[in-house]
Amino acid sequence: MTATTEQLCTFWVDDLFFGVAVDEVQEVLRHQPMTPVPCADEAVTGLINLRGQIVTAVDLRVRLGLPARDAEQLPMNVIVRSRGEVVSLLVDDIGDVIDTAGVEPQPAPSTMPREVQDVVRGVRPLPESILLVLDADRAVDVVTAPDNPGGNP
Numbered sequence: 425m426t427a428t429t430e431q432l433c434t435f436w437v438d439d440l441f442f443g444v445a446v447d448e449v450q451e452v453l454r455h456q457p458m459t460p461v462p463c464a465d466e467a468v469t470g471l472i473n474l475r476g477q478i479v480t481a482v483d484l485r486v487r488l489g490l491p492a493r494d495a496e497q498l499p500m501n502v503i504v505r506s507r508g509e510v511v512s513l514l515v516d517d518i519g520d521v522i523d524t525a526g527v528e529p530q531p532a533p534s535t536m537p538r539e540v541q542d543v544v545r546g547v548r549p550l551p552e553s554i555l556l557v558l559d560a561d562r563a564v565d566v567v568t569a570p571d572n573p574g575g576n577p
Contacts, residue, residue, distance in 0.1 A: 431521055435517060435519055441556065501515075528549075
């Protein structure tokens, strides 16, 4: 891997510090009212109305198998474009846009939980933290329950 200039929009989920490429981010919003989606994966928290566009909201805490956020802590929305669709990633807090020019990308450590490794392109060691570079396409992939073929297992 070689060092590249990449601007990343940063955010926190639990105590994990993530960044997603700014060219994949449409906007960042405070908490939005949501409509629940019956029979959806538990990571799909609901649908939000973004100026007339219906957007699916995926809670990264649930997606990554992390503890639920406190009831009084409202999630923030990082609106990303993934495979031609607009999706909201629900996160705990928003950071800054940072430029990782000259920071050598590293592979995700094998000690990282599998759910986190599955959505991370790699890590960037920074002076005061480790930045996990999120793959937005993989982050919004949620497992759907298989169709019940009927009969007994």
